[in-house]
Amino acid sequence: MINREKKEINTVHERxxxxxxxxxxxxxKFDANKFKCKFCKDIITNDNIYSVLxxxxxxxxxxxxxPCVIEMTEYLTEKNRNKRG
Ligand SMILES: [Zn+2]
Numbered sequence: 001m002i003n004r005e006k007k008e009i010n011t012v013h014e015r016x017x018x019x020x021x022x023x024x025x026x027x028x029k030f031d032a033n034k035f036k037c038k039f040c041k042d043i044i045t046n047d048n049i050y051s052v053l054x055x056x057x058x059x060x061x062x063x064x065x066x067p068c069v070i071e072m073t074e075y076l077t078e079k080n081r082n083k084r085g
Contacts, residue, residue, distance in 0.1 A: 014046060017046070017049065017052070020052060024054065024059060026059065030044070033045060035059075035061045036061065037061055037062055037063040037065075037068055038053070038060040038061060038062055038068075038072075039062065039063075039067070039068045039071045039072070040063060040065060040067070040068055042063050042065070044061040044063055048063045048064050048065075049061060049062075049063065049064065050062045050063055050064040050068065050069055050072070051072060053072070053076075
């Protein structure tokens with residue numbers, strides 16, 4: 001019996017983050033501290049980034065403060081719920 005746990009990982013790892021930022025064409029802006037947390041508006045850096053949410057209107061960043069992480073989880077849950085109707 002294979003017990004394979006499917007984990008959803010939202011945390012961005014530094015190497016992946018670099019790739020992602022390059023791909024989105026926003027690495028320069030990120031390095032210049034131009035992005036803020038979607039929820040608490042703190043400046044997002046390599047040290048406090050939790051997740052990146054590319055959306056139709058732009059790219060949202062989430063910092064790693066527990067309230068923001070919780071808000072993001074609720075936000076995504078809500079979004080999925082809306083998608084299903
Ligand atoms: Zn935050």
